[in-house]
Amino acid sequence: MLVDMHVHCTELKNLESYSQGYLFVCVAEELETSRAVVELSRRFHFIKPCVGIHPWNIARSSIEEARILMEQAVSDNVKCVGEVGLDSKFLPETLTRQREVFKVFLDYAKEYDLVLNLHTAGTHREVFQMLKTWRVEKAYFHWYTGPEDLLKELVDNGYFIGVNPAWKIQEKHYKIISKTPLDSLLTESDAPYQYKGLSLKPELVNDSLDLLARLHNLDRRVVEEKIEENFKRVFKQ
Numbered sequence: 230m231l232v233d234m235h236v237h238c239t240e241l242k243n244l245e246s247y248s249q250g251y252l253f254v255c256v257a258e259e260l261e262t263s264r265a266v267v268e269l270s271r272r273f274h275f276i277k278p279c280v281g282i283h284p285w286n287i288a289r290s291s292i293e294e295a296r297i298l299m300e301q302a303v304s305d306n307v308k309c310v311g312e313v314g315l316d317s318k319f320l321p322e323t324l325t326r327q328r329e330v331f332k333v334f335l336d337y338a339k340e341y342d343l344v345l346n347l348h349t350a351g352t353h354r355e356v357f358q359m360l361k362t363w364r365v366e367k368a369y370f371h372w373y374t375g376p377e378d379l380l381k382e383l384v385d386n387g388y389f390i391g392v393n394p395a396w397k398i399q400e401k402h403y404k405i406i407s408k409t410p411l412d413s414l415l416t417e418s419d420a421p422y423q424y425k426g427l428s429l430k431p432e433l434v435n436d437s438l439d440l441l442a443r444l445h446n447l448d449r450r451v452v453e454e455k456i457e458e459n460f461k462r463v464f465k466q
């Protein structure tokens with residue numbers, strides 16, 4: 230099975246075509262897409278929903294909205310929160326509000342033992358410190374491009390690092406992937422995002438698995454199984 234740990238399913242046109250051979254973790258961007266991914270997970274067995282408010286949408290949302298969203302998620306038995314986090318790189322002007330809303334998600338993640346599907350552009354260390362303060366155990370750093378010295382701390386704390394196909398053109402990300410133990414990695418696409426001319430799509434998870442097989446000198450099938458195991462571990466299946 231190909232694991233896509235971070236995909237914007239409500240924006241994918243041909244979602245059903247992935248129903249064989251893929252495991253999707255569908256992230257949401259606000260209230261409406263949070264409802265939509267939960268609905269999708271009821272229709273399709275290969276989908277796990279994450280609910281949340283993307284840091285880029287914080288200006289249009291509130292702490293109250295985050296609470297309402299999470300209360301609904303708890304009653305729907307949702308196990309993952311995302312895409313959530315902090316962004317000081319692209320949206321520094323709402324950072325104060327971002328922190329207030331993110332704290333709501335941390336509270337719920339701690340109380341209900343949820344997986345955090347994290348966006349941490351420019352804020353890797355701050356988000357890591359918050360996870361430690363809240364004693365959140367299950368977190369996934371989507372498309373990690375943070376400091377290499379922080380990487381070891383993330384791994385030592387049992388957090389997972391996202392392998393995005395952007396490694397094909399983004400040297401910093403390639404370096405991160407090559408330095409992370411296989412036990413701490415999960416594959417993703419972030420589809421349908423466009424990154425510097427690269428169309429990110431779930432099929433590219435194949436290329437990431439080939440890369441990991443080369444880097445670790447393992448059979449490609451072994452790597453695929455390993456990533457699936459990591460997926461089960463983060464969701465404690």
Ligand SMILES: [Zn+2]
Nearest residue numbers: 235256312419
């Ligand atoms: Zn994303």
